[in-house]
Amino acid sequence: MNVLRTAFVRGLLVAVALVSAPALSSAEPVRTLDRAHIRLGDLVELESAELQALDLGPAPPPGGSRLITRDDVLREVRAQGFDEHKLHFPQVLRVQSASRRFSSNEIQALLAPVVDAALPAGVTRKQIKISRALVTSPSIAAGELHLPKLGRRAGSVELTVVANLVHDGEIVARVPIGLTLEVSDEAAAPVIAKGARVDLVIERGAARISASGVALEAADVGDVASFKVSTTQRVLRARVSSGSEAIVVTP
Secondary structure, rough: OOOHHHHHHHHHHHHHHHHHHHHHOOOOOOEEEOOOEEHHHHOOOOHHHHOOOOOEEEEOOOOOOEEHHHHHHHHHHHHHOHHHHOOOOEEEEEEEEOOOOEEEHHHHHHHHHHHHOOOOEEEEEEEEEOOOOOOOOOOOOEOOOOOOOOOOOOOOEEEEEEEEEOOOOOOEEEEEEEEEEHHHHHHHHHOOOOOOOHEEEEEEEEEEEEEEEEEOOOOOOOEEEEEOOOOOOEEEEEHHHHHHEEEEEOO
């Protein structure tokens, strides 16, 4: 019985080896990319610049991978009007996206200059806080940051904003940032104070007509506020464009 059992086990191991061997030898080639979209030139060597730039769709997320078959590529090549017979492509190829883990301190250092550039005059950054690490593309950059209005109160202000991280022209992550800012008396003051004199501008196509007016309320750039025309005493609504001008929206 022991002899039969030993022979059976040996036979089973040989069978497993035979089944496993082809799978190991047929492992697909791998290409690692660091871009938002897969270009054909990233996968195979080509002489044609047009074929090199052929878009095969979005790249997998950082750290992820996807299989691309020869049939998929040839179908896209035909659809774009190229000669498929001149293309040498493996039966299947795995595309993986490069990734890197950024610590919270590294993300903070990346975003701090963008935060500072977005601060209005008279506002300074006291603290910036990023709460978590992030795994994403190794070549991310900080996108443009828009801060909300800070109000008209001087002193320390705490708020949370969301910053975009971009890669290859596309947003790949949105990161919450905790900010502590110091708002000066100058920054807290409105751009136009109540009672201030401004130029009220009425636009009619290429023509611009202006008249002197008085602000009936405090306002900042971008706000729509009420103004009284000095000569007619008529009240108009106008959008503040600077500390001395407002564009009439309801003439």
